[in-house]
Amino acid sequence: METISGQLGNAGEQKPVEIKIELPTNSYFMSGIRDFTLSLIENMTDFSSQWAYRFQSVVDELANNAIEHGSGPDDKILVTFFAIPNQEIRIIVEDHGHPTDPKNAEQVMAAMQANKNRDKDQFSIRGRGLAFIIDKWTDKLEITDRPNGGLRVCVTKFLNDEKFKTVEQSDDPKNLII
Amino acid sequence: MADIKYSISDLIDDPSKKIKVVILQGQLDESNVDSFAPKIYEMINSMEPQTSVIFDFQGLTYLNSKSIGYIADFYNQITAKGGKIIIAKAANNIKDILNVVGMDQMIPLTQTMEEAKLMA
Numbered sequence: 001m002e003t004i005s006g007q008l009g010n011a012g013e014q015k016p017v018e019i020k021i022e023l024p025t026n027s028y029f030m031s032g033i034r035d036f037t038l039s040l041i042e043n044m045t046d047f048s049s050q051w052a053y054r055f056q057s058v059v060d061e062l063a064n065n066a067i068e069h070g071s072g073p074d075d076k077i078l079v080t081f082f083a084i085p086n087q088e089i090r091i092i093v094e095d096h097g098h099p100t101d102p103k104n105a106e107q108v109m110a111a112m113q114a115n116k117n118r119d120k121d122q123f124s125i126r127g128r129g130l131a132f133i134i135d136k137w138t139d140k141l142e143i144t145d146r147p148n149g150g151l152r153v154c155v156t157k158f159l160n161d162e163k164f165k166t167v168e169q170s171d172d173p174k175n176l177i178i
Numbered sequence: 179m180a181d182i183k184y185s186i187s188d189l190i191d192d193p194s195k196k197i198k199v200v201i202l203q204g205q206l207d208e209s210n211v212d213s214f215a216p217k218i219y220e221m222i223n224s225m226e227p228q229t230s231v232i233f234d235f236q237g238l239t240y241l242n243s244k245s246i247g248y249i250a251d252f253y254n255q256i257t258a259k260g261g262k263i264i265i266a267k268a269a270n271n272i273k274d275i276l277n278v279v280g281m282d283q284m285i286p287l288t289q290t291m292e293e294a295k296l297m298a
Contacts, residue, residue, distance in 0.1 A: 129244075
């Protein structure tokens with residue numbers, strides 16, 4: 001894992017924080033990125049533990065998609081964490097495109113939509129990350145083509161929503177409380 | 179690479195049922211799930227028909243979408259042989275991700291191993 005640039009602010013000063021991490025296309029490093037994401041959420045937001053874990057999964061899924069579907073061997077992806085304290089946290093993952101089977105933004109969005117409409121028992125091993133985990137646990141999802149190939153996927157979670165500070169109460173045992 | 183430890187054993191509490199217990203400890207993610215999954219496929223292929231499988235997730239701290247995809251495939255293969263699959267003692271963050279992808283609609287989740295044994 002190679003940090004290429006970083007700018008750390010103080011949450012109390014309300015300055016935006018941007019951290020860029022360039023990753024080799026090897027899932028070996030993903031547990032470290034997950035740990036970093038949890039630490040970032042704890043330090044920059046009032047998220048409940050439940051939402052911290054959810055955002056950890058979102059980052060993991062985004063990066064894994066970029067590595068598996070948007071990169072070749074010995075390639076790199078760029079993960080950018082951008083946080084405006086008390087306002088929003090944004091994750092941007094950029095890849096260079098798969099060398100032999102590149103997908104554009106329109107194709108990826110179409111595949112995501114197809115997976116969202118698919119019966120739960122009609123999935124292959126893949127397809128749940130973008131369609132469910134990323135889509136349901138973020139407020140805004142933007143997928144765009146990069147000028148020289150590859151995709152830029154940007155997700156935003158707005159922090160000023162009260163529901164993210166407290167866990168929903170329900171009698172439904174599926175409504176999980178951490 | 180994320181660390182995952184597993185053990186597979188036969189549950190012999192109830193001679194009227196054939197039950198395998200898979201205990202997982204650690205994180206199951208992109209870096210290790212492709213190596214882990216064949217162990218479970220091997221177990222399923224060697225099981226007698228009507229054998230149920232309880233996955234004890236008490237020690238599992240992370241589960242990604244591809245791992246969930248494998249669990250769905252385990253479900254298909256185990257039920258095709260007449261068995262059941264149950265997930266026991268999962269932490270809240272694990273239940274949460276199983277819930278968001280709809281896996282809890284296919285596979286029962288139990289708080290305790292005793293409940294899982296009754297459902298098997």
